Amino acid sequence: MAEKGEAICFKKETVSKLLSSFFKEDKTKLSGDAALLMAEMLKVFVEEAAMRSQKQAESEDCDQVEIEHFEKILPQLLLDF
Amino acid sequence: MSVDADETRQRLKAAVHYTVGRLCQRIGEDHRREFSRQVVAAIAETTFRQCDVFAKDLEAFARHAKRSMVSADDVKLLARRSTALSIYIQNKSEELAQEQRDLKKKSTGKRKSKDTEEESRA
Numbered sequence: 001m002a003e004k005g006e007a008i009c010f011k012k013e014t015v016s017k018l019l020s021s022f023f024k025e026d027k028t029k030l031s032g033d034a035a036l037l038m039a040e041m042l043k044v045f046v047e048e049a050a051m052r053s054q055k056q057a058e059s060e061d062c063d064q065v066e067i068e069h070f071e072k073i074l075p076q077l078l079l080d081f
Numbered sequence: 082m083s084v085d086a087d088e089t090r091q092r093l094k095a096a097v098h099y100t101v102g103r104l105c106q107r108i109g110e111d112h113r114r115e116f117s118r119q120v121v122a123a124i125a126e127t128t129f130r131q132c133d134v135f136a137k138d139l140e141a142f143a144r145h146a147k148r149s150m151v152s153a154d155d156v157k158l159l160a161r162r163s164t165a166l167s168i169y170i171q172n173k174s175e176e177l178a179q180e181q182r183d184l185k186k187k188s189t190g191k192r193k194s195k196d197t198e199e200e201s202r203a
Contacts, residue, residue: 008103014096018129019151021093022136027149030139033177037156038135040173042128044166046101049124050108050116057114065109065116070123080163081131 010039049077097132098125135159153177 016035020028030038050065052073057065101124105116142155153174160170 008100008107010100011096014093014100017089018093018097018132019136019139021089022133023140024137025140025144025149028140028143028151029149030151031153033153033174034139034151034156036177037153037170037173038139041135041156041160041166041170042132043104044169045131046104046124046128047108049127050105053116053120053124054108054112054114058112063114065114065120067117067119067123070120074127078131081166 008043010042012036012039015039015042045077045081048080049073052077094125094129097129098122101125101128 012032012035015038016030019030019035019038049070053065053070056069056073057063060069062069098121102121105121105124109115138159139151139155142158143149143151146155157167157170157174160166
């Protein structure tokens with residue numbers, strides 16, 4: 001995964017609030033390191049989703065990436081994560 | 082109370098959607114193939130829902146280790162299904178640990194030089 005100049009990423013605080021909102025127990029907290037790593041993981045997830053959809057569109061000779069392309073790659077994406 | 086929760090949820094969804102949009106735009110530019118707005122929204126929604134799965138897993142891992150704080154080790158476990166992903170997260174984790182060690186060295190280094198200054202003066 002090549003690093004581009006301006007690194008687009010999920011903010012640590014957003015990730016923290018996001019994951020915390022889904023915890024079942026109030027006492028469960030997310031460490032700072034875990035939040036940073038999860039931000040990376042989510043970025044990879046989105047990039048994979050986008051790249052695979054893009055490749056699917058390419059294989060179908062389409063100029064734009066459409067919802068059908070995403071739908072086709074979604075099952076494998078979820079299995080891979 | 083539930084209105085606040087809804088608002089927070091909407092704001093979080095919007096934040097996710099924003100970053101997803103930017104990532105899709107960059108990948109679209111790299112490959113000269115635009116992402117339709119529908120796809121961006123679908124990826125954002127999927128990512129949001131996947132966070133629920135991730136969060137529940139992380140919570141379960143932490144609880145299994147008899148901790149209430151989710152740690153980096155729990156995240157590494159989460160990445161176990163794909164070797165490449167696992168290695169990537171492992172490397173990031175080591176990068177973070179190294180950064181923290183470097184920061185610590187900087188602050189203890191400053192303290193040490195201050196101490197030796199005071200010693201030489203005394």
